[in-house]
Amino acid sequence: MKSLSAAEAIVAEVLRTAERHDAQAVKLVKVSLGELSGINIRSFASWFRTLSIGSAAENAQLVIDKEPGLIRCICGYEGQPDNVFGENDKLTIECGKCKSTFVTPMAGTDYCVKELSFGKA
Numbered sequence: 001m002k003s004l005s006a007a008e009a010i011v012a013e014v015l016r017t018a019e020r021h022d023a024q025a026v027k028l029v030k031v032s033l034g035e036l037s038g039i040n041i042r043s044f045a046s047w048f049r050t051l052s053i054g055s056a057a058e059n060a061q062l063v064i065d066k067e068p069g070l071i072r073c074i075c076g077y078e079g080q081p082d083n084v085f086g087e088n089d090k091l092t093i094e095c096g097k098c099k100s101t102f103v104t105p106m107a108g109t110d111y112c113v114k115e116l117s118f119g120k121a
């Protein structure tokens with residue numbers, strides 16, 4: 001479950017940062033999710049909500065930015081992939097030119113916290 005482990009990592013990071021800033025409540029969490037990360041936005045968002053219950057991030061507004069994927073293919077193509085199927089460990093990525101799946105992801109494979117804002121509880 002990649003979406004779950006990503007949500008766990010993000011919530012942990014958000015709470016660590018909130019604690020460091022002595023923040024009682026997290027108002028906004030802006031997350032970037034790569035198109036090729038294998039993370040499903042909807043399940044990520046629902047795990048985020050579940051995991052933040054009872055924490056400082058419980059009522060935070062969650063904003064998700066989808067980062068487009070970039071690949072390099074054996075045919076020489078560099079750019080956005082044509083098709084991205086599936087999720088988790090079965091992600092299949094096709095070249096935008098020759099449809100080969102022998103591609104190397106170059107961007108959009110990761111996730112991170114882009115912005116946080118804190119407030120009083």
Ligand SMILES: [Zn+2]
Pocket residue numbers: 073074075076077095096097098099100
């Ligand atoms: Zn190709």
